[in-house]
Each structure stands twice: as C-alpha cells, then as structure tokens.
Amino acid sequence: MRNRDLSFWxxxxxxxxxxxxxxxxxxxxxxxxxxxxxxxxxxxxxxxxKNYITLFKDAEFRxxxxxxxxxxxxxxxxxxxxxxxxxxxxxRNMKTSSFMRTVFFMPNLIGGLIxxxxxxFVFISVFGSLGDLLGIEALTGWLSTTATGFWGLVxxxxxxxxxxxxxxxxxxxxNIPKDLLEAAEIDGASSIQRFWNITFPLVAPAFTVSMFLTxxxxxxIYDQNLSLTDGGPYNSTQMVAMSIVKAAFKxxxxxxxxxxxxxxxxxxxxxxxxxxxxxKKREVDL
Amino acid sequence: MKRSKRNLHIIEFFGLLLALLWLxxxxxxxxxxxxxxxxxxxxxxxxxxxxxxxxxxxxxxxLDFMRSLFNSVIITVLGVGIIIIFSSMAGYALARNKSKLxxxxxxxxxxxxxxxxxxxxxxxxxxxxxxxxxxxxxLIFMYLGFGSSLSIFLYHGAMTGISNSMDxxxxxxxxxxxxxxWKIIFPLLKPISVTVGILNVIWIWNDYLLPSLxxxxxxxxxxxxxxxFFGQYTKQWHLALAxxxxxxxxxxxxxxxxxxxxxxxxxxxAVK
Numbered sequence: 001m002r003n004r005d006l007s008f009w010x011x012x013x014x015x016x017x018x019x020x021x022x023x024x025x026x027x028x029x030x031x032x033x034x035x036x037x038x039x040x041x042x043x044x045x046x047x048x049x050k051n052y053i054t055l056f057k058d059a060e061f062r063x064x065x066x067x068x069x070x071x072x073x074x075x076x077x078x079x080x081x082x083x084x085x086x087x088x089x090x091x092r093n094m095k096t097s098s099f100m101r102t103v104f105f106m107p108n109l110i111g112g113l114i115x116x117x118x119x120x121f122v123f124i125s126v127f128g129s130l131g132d133l134l135g136i137e138a139l140t141g142w143l144s145t146t147a148t149g150f151w152g153l154v155x156x157x158x159x160x161x162x163x164x165x166x167x168x169x170x171x172x173x174x175n176i177p178k179d180l181l182e183a184a185e186i187d188g189a190s191s192i193q194r195f196w197n198i199t200f201p202l203v204a205p206a207f208t209v210s211m212f213l214t215x216x217x218x219x220x221i222y223d224q225n226l227s228l229t230d231g232g233p234y235n236s237t238q239m240v241a242m243s244i245v246k247a248a249f250k251x252x253x254x255x256x257x258x259x260x261x262x263x264x265x266x267x268x269x270x271x272x273x274x275x276x277x278x279x280k281k282r283e284v285d286l
Numbered sequence: 287m288k289r290s291k292r293n294l295h296i297i298e299f300f301g302l303l304l305a306l307l308w309l310x311x312x313x314x315x316x317x318x319x320x321x322x323x324x325x326x327x328x329x330x331x332x333x334x335x336x337x338x339x340x341x342x343x344x345x346x347x348x349l350d351f352m353r354s355l356f357n358s359v360i361i362t363v364l365g366v367g368i369i370i371i372f373s374s375m376a377g378y379a380l381a382r383n384k385s386k387l388x389x390x391x392x393x394x395x396x397x398x399x400x401x402x403x404x405x406x407x408x409x410x411x412x413x414x415x416x417x418x419x420x421x422x423x424x425l426i427f428m429y430l431g432f433g434s435s436l437s438i439f440l441y442h443g444a445m446t447g448i449s450n451s452m453d454x455x456x457x458x459x460x461x462x463x464x465x466x467x468w469k470i471i472f473p474l475l476k477p478i479s480v481t482v483g484i485l486n487v488i489w490i491w492n493d494y495l496l497p498s499l500x501x502x503x504x505x506x507x508x509x510x511x512x513x514x515f516f517g518q519y520t521k522q523w524h525l526a527l528a529x530x531x532x533x534x535x536x537x538x539x540x541x542x543x544x545x546x547x548x549x550x551x552x553x554x555x556a557v558k
Contacts, residue, residue, distance in 0.1 A: 011379035012375070012380065014368075014376075014430070015430065018431035022406070022427070025413070027406050040412055094301070100302070105552075109492075112494075118312075126330050130330075130331075164552065171557045209556060220404070226494075240404075245407075254412075
C-alpha cells in the first residue's frame, strides 16, 4: 500500500480528521488562547505572558499542583506495591485464585465517579459511626480535614486501581520460565532469594508500564476528586484537573483556565517522558 | 513439602480475608440501600431490619433509569463501534505502508496520548459549540478522536503478525483494498478487536466529564445522571445508595458474563 494509493488515504482519513478536530486543533488554539484575554467567545487582546505570571503567583493553583504531586507519588508507590503483592498472591496454585482475581479487579469496571460516592458514604457514615461506637476519635470527621481528604483519595484510588496493576504484573509473572525458578530452588535458593534475584528483575518491564499508567492517571484524576471531596475543605484537596474545570466552567475565566491547562500538559508530558526514559535505561542495565 | 502446603493454606486464608475487605464497600452500599434513613444512622454495619424496596423504587424513578441506561448503551455501542471500524482500518494502512510519511502519522497518533483531556477541553467545547455540535453525534465523534490513538497502536502491533502475502494473493485474484481488509484481515484481527472493544467500553461507559460538558439532561448517561441525582440527595443516604446500587448492576451483570474476556483484554492492552 503506497502513499499515492487512494485507498491508503481513504483508510486513514476518518481517524486523521477526528484526531485533528478533537485534539490537534484545540491543542494549538488552547496554546494561543493562553496568551490572550479569551473569554470563550472572542479574544480581543494579546497579553503575552501575563496569564502565566498571574498563575505562578496564584497560591491556590500552586497548592493544587503540590497536592496532585504528593498524591501521585504516594499512589504510585502504594499501587505498585499492592499490585505486585496481589499478583504474587493470585498466581499461586490455589483453588480460589481466580475468584480473588475477579474480586480485586472489579472496582476498575465501575467509574471513578460512582466509586467516589460509595467511599464518601464509607468514610463519612461508616467510619463516623464506628468511631463513635469504638470511641476512636480519629475515625470521625473523615474527609473534613485536608489530611483525611488526602488519605481518603489515596485509599479510594488504591482500592480501585490495584486490581488493574495486578493484571499487568500477572501477565509478566506468567512469562517467567518455570524451570528457572525450579533450578534455583534445587540449587538451594530460599523463596526470598528467588524473588529478589529472579522474579523481581524479570518483572521490571511490568514496572515501567504500570508506573507510566499510575503516574499519568494519578496526575489526571478528576472524577474521584469530584465525587469524594469536591476539593473541600476550602479547596485544600483540589487537584489540578479539577482546578482547570472550575476556573473554566464555574468561574468563567477561560483564558486563565487554559493557561493552567498548558502548564498541566507540560507537567504530565515531562513526568511521563522522564519516567519512561529512566525506566527503560534501568531495564537494560539489569 | 507438607510445610509448604500448610503455608499455602495460611496464605489462601489471608488472601480470602483481603478479598472480603475488598468487597466490603459494596456490602455496605447494598445493605444500607435497604435501610431507612434512621436505621443507617443507628446501625450502619448490620443487615437491614425490615428490608423494603421503597428506596430502590424511588431512586429508579428519580434517576429515570431506563432512559439513562438506554443513553449509555447507545453512546457506548456507537462510540466503540466507530473506534473499532476506523482504528482497525488505519492500523492496517499504517502497518502496510512502509513510507516515512506513514511513520510520522503513526508517531503523531502515539504522541497524542500524552495530551491530557483537560488541555484540549476548553477550546474543544468552544469549537463544537460554534459548529452547533454539542450533542450526542458530536460526543461520539469526539470519542473516535480520543480513543483512536491507543486503538491504532494496538491494531498496528497486531498487524506485524499477519503476513503481507495474503494481501498480495487476494489482490492478484482481483480483490480491491477494501475487500482485502474486510474479508481477510479484519476477521484475523478479532482477538485484538475484543481487547480494543473492552478497553473502550470500560472507558466510555464510565466517562463523566466529557458528557457532562456536552449532553443535555434528556440524553444524560448513567454517570451524568448519577451526579445530578446526588446533588438532590445529599444527606439522604438511603436513596443515594439505592441509586448507586442500581447504577452498578448492569456492570456487574456484564462482568459476570464476560469475566474471562475482560481480564484477558485488559492484560493484552496493558502489556502491548
């Protein structure tokens, strides 16, 4: 199939058209609008870097970036730990293994918005009454402080995504040659030694994939944030994605919201590219 | 040997305990959906005293559930359908065309995956607003744009396993490119189409933000309706929980029937 074949272009035209209209053109426009006073309808003035300067001075936005980063780092660590542990658990030869896989994966199928509402009930009502019943004050008033809101979000997303990460690790664990592990066992390696010297290095590519997925998805979290805490109390659990939506559609500050969106893109692109580059390098070394 | 077997039983026991803990939010949701507002307050952990279906009936009506279910199904089926049709065609064409241009186009699609939705959201909504396309048709077209990158990537990867000699033989026999693709190649891509379908169904079915910016109340999908419903029922947990339970029933039914394909599809998509 050559370039000058009409069929080549007919085959790729629909997706090129939709990608251009839905992503590429809005992306370029968005970049340009961030330097203007665009109000959603028209841009009458070119402002240069004015929006960006305002943004860097904006304490609330800085707090959102910091909160998002903290959240992403915490959940990447937790999710990979949980995902690998669950994968090691369910790849053992047990009758109930497939039942466990089914259960651990289930939350992924239900949208973040609905899961956030369910956990809002668990944190507020269930934790609240358990706290009253057992006299543990730490359990009451969840989601009403910044710290409990943070951990609430971490718990919710760990519960939701661990099963997904588990599936990735399972796929790589099942590719480890059985005879390699058996040979090591015969040679007298303990199960801990077998894990650190064989299993762990061989699942390194899974770590690259799952770290990419967990990083980019935790930086972009919106639904869970909206339904669990709605950014409260006092916007202290508001993440960057939510900050953009609010600035644009609640406060109607379109150009300013778009400036946040450009910075958001730069953060995610930098983090993702660095992470993949670094992980790939590490994989080769092993 | 005996000791390792006992160890396995201990591990299995803790595994099952963890699985129960994993299910506990669903347990709490379901049992409390049957309780009265008062009983949720007095006994949140136990089974309902005198369970009634009242909460479910009211939530079902207030959610306008049959309509939002229908809207969700229509949008998901059409969205995933066009993603499968057009991404498989593009993946095939890009894999078979070895030119530099084709390589660049493929790279652009892959690079587009790095752009988060929020970065294009505002101009996108404005653009579609001007074109008077803030409706279901516009939404489905957008899903093609957002879903095509990963799908083309998966189809492109799968094509490397299908030899070009098949195409050539069919062309010599007088078939054109469309016939070659639809009659020979597309059926061979079925396993990857299942993966692409599952990944996109999960995403589109659960998507909230995009529909919330585009759809009116009458064409609201389940997540969107759920959000509107919740606004009215803050503090009325008995109704809210019944609504949540109703909303996830279709997903659980789907998972029950297609469990194996879903887990395999997701792992296929993640490993590629």
